[in-house]
Amino acid sequence: MANPLRDPRDRRLPKVAGPCGIVLFGVTGDLARKKIMPAIYDLANRGFLPPGFALVGFARRQWDNEDFAAEVHDAVREHARTPFHEDVWRQLSEGIRFVEGDLNDPVSYAQLRDVVEELDRLRGTMGNHVFYLSIPPGLFPVVVTHLKESGLSEPAAGEWRRVVVEKPFGHDLTSARDLDHVLESAFRPDEIFRIDHYLGKETVQNILAVRFANTMFEPIWNGNFVDNVQITQAEDIGIGGRAGYYDGIGAARDVIQNHLLQLMALTAMEEPLSFDAQQVRVEKEKVLSAVRLPGDIDLHTARGQYAAGWQGGVPVVGFLEEDGIPATSTTETFAAIRLTLDNRRWAGVPFYLRTGKRLGRRVTEVAVVFKRAPHLPFSDYAVQELSDNALVFRIQPDEGITVRFGSKVPGTPTLEVRDVSMDFQYGDSFVDTSPEAYEKLILDVLLGEPPLFPRSTEVELSWRILDPILDRWAESGRPEQYASGGWGPASAYDMIARDGREWRRP
Ligand SMILES: NC(=O)c1ccc[n+]([C@@H]2O[C@H](COP(=O)([O-])OP(=O)(O)OC[C@H]3O[C@@H](n4cnc5c(N)ncnc54)[C@H](OP(=O)(O)O)[C@@H]3O)[C@@H](O)[C@H]2O)c1
Incomplete structure (x- = not known):
């Protein structure tokens, strides 16, 4: 096929699919x-x-x-x-x-x-x-x-x-297994490609590149230095015309089961022996297997539905008034959960996952928040505007990485320290625009290269994490309402405040 755009130096997608x-x-x-x-x-x-x-x-x-x-x-x-x-x-x-x-x-x-x-x-x-x-x-x-x-x-x-x-690959563990049985009745496991388009994003793959191609991050990538990890996928829009799809599914099944648990697995996993499909999956599965569910689901999870209000200067309806959504719907449009991992690297480090619609802005990020220095040889006044160091993978939009750390405020009579950010933007360092996730993933299907596709074990492990939470939510009535354009229900703030922490404002 004609090839007018192909730059011979472009090695990102190096292989051409065979006849198909x-x-x-x-x-x-x-x-x-x-x-x-x-x-x-x-x-x-x-x-x-x-x-x-x-x-x-x-x-x-x-x-x-x-x-x-x-x-x-x-x-x-x-x-x-x-x-x-x-x-x-x-x-x-x-x-x-x-x-x-x-x-x-x-x-x-x-x-x-x-x-x-x-x-x-x-x-x-x-x-x-x-x-x-x-x-x-x-x-x-x-x-x-x-x-x-x-x-x-x-x-x-x-x-x-x-x-x-x-996705969605089932709506609970049982239906996910049923789906696997159906698929495997006609196709071999290596012929089945489950698309989680987040895994095709350059910025998601970059989590592995940054962690494993450099020396300066891995030594501090553990509970000795990391205080908590916050993984956020926020949308500023509502459900649009997708009531038929969304009602009965909700934020946790739509986003946490696949995208956010995959992001957590990539952030927390050990270095794979190689980047072939088998080795990467083995390490991701270990993370998902190590998840400890919240002891008290009511205290360590939160859910909500967006209420009518204003967003971007425009009046918007609440979830229950959207076309096609019954006024009695208990489907959540916001979900947050706190998980911990039972392994040496992450013992005691909470992973906070949250996703929602009609939030303050459209953003997906993984924020690794570090512990405060054990001793600060400054006056309380000098560090009152210093927060915790953080490394943030900005998945979308503004793809890149931000490192937040304390720096001296210039020109002040005493040594004052305040947060500053160092930004890496894809657009500044690489001239080519990133391929769309679907380009990468479709080509991988044609080439038969599966590292970026979750296999059935990962899907099952994800449902094992979510099922008890969804069961508990199903028993506990209507989700709390939250203001459109904000950052979720009060219970989400309470959930993290109980740990003495607060959500990042992306
Ligand atoms: N949209 C997204 O951003 C998104 C993101 C992630 C995953 N997904 C998943 O991707 C899939 C497609 O999503 P979508 O948003 O494109 O859904 P959609 O807009 O509802 O489209 C569904 C398609 O299925 C066809 N269809 C339904 N019943 C049919 C039948 N009996 N015979 C022939 N065709 C039939 C529809 O054709 P008609 O026009 O004839 O009804 C339509 O082309 C879903 O599994 C969804 O969960 C979507």
Whole structure:
């Protein structure tokens, strides 16, 4: 495929996928339009797709191949990261096909199989296909069963078939296991790719680079020096038009189960023997296995629902008044939990995880907060504006790292110390913009490289952590309301104040 953007020095995505195609289910959905189809174009644009690459869309629309290609074209023009090149698009569009069908209808899968086999002959996809399920999770079992029964999940010798599923991976431990059984009835474990798009973010991978490529952080990366770790994913928007998805799921299942526990695992894990999938997963699983649940869930967790109010100068409705949300909903839009790890490195260090909608600003960060110096040879007045040292991985936006430490205030008659920040911004040090997480992850699926995809054990361990908390919340009635534009309910402040600490204000 034409390669107008590829810089020969660009070693971030060094490999080009071999002959293959993607069958995308749910092409009319939000995720497909905003993320997946644009990422496929961006990969083509950067020269990472094979010349005969094929994209097959599957949806219940009366479209032909040209109609679907026009949809992809619009999605690409609107959402792709890289510039539009007519020649790249032309080559990509030659491999675009459409199958009209309902996910429940076996006949549609027979048509899909015909299309896939035709592509193998005409485009040289050589029997290598990804089935990307960008569909409501309730439909995973029916699609996987049809893929199996139609023979689509079964590769011939020398071919491969892979399946991609989006979170949520179940809604508790039992349903996660059920999902695994369904997936594993048709695909081998190494053919199953669970997408947690946070793991595709450069800034998340950078946690491992910073920790393990340098000497100055690891010696202090433990309970001797670290006071606490705060992992925050905050959104300033509400649920938008996603009531159907969000109600009954809530903040803990939507964000803590996957993104935040993965961030915790990367922050806390031991150095892996290597960065191959098996070794990284082993270390992450050790962290998740070492989690000690809060002794008293009521005291060490908090949850809430955003109330009507103002945000950014605009009046906003509360969660219970959102379209499609019943006034009796007990789904939380804010969740915070305090966990500890039973291992030598982290004994006694609380990990505070919080996420919510309609909070003060959109930000995701991991803040490692250090202990105060054991002795400060200054007057109380001199250090009254000194807080704790912190190293903050800014995952999004403003991707980078901040180090906060005390420094002398210039020009004061006595030696006064105040917090200052040292900032590393990706944009200042690297000229290229980072690839979208979906670019990285889709290419890894095509290459069959799984380090950034959680396997079933990690998913199960995460549910083991969350299930008791969710069960307790289910018994305890309505979540507390919190002000839109603030930082969550009073119980979240109380929870951390009981430990003599306070939340960072990102
Ligand atoms: N959106 C995000 O940012 C996001 C983030 C993380 C994970 N996810 C996950 O990604 C998946 C897709 O999310 P989404 O937001 O794109 O969902 P969505 O907008 O609700 O789209 C769902 C897709 O499934 C199709 N579909 C539903 N029932 C069907 C049927 N019986 N036959 C054929 N097609 C059917 C829909 O087609 P119709 O147009 O015909 O209804 C639509 O294309 C979900 O698993 C979601 O949990 C989404």
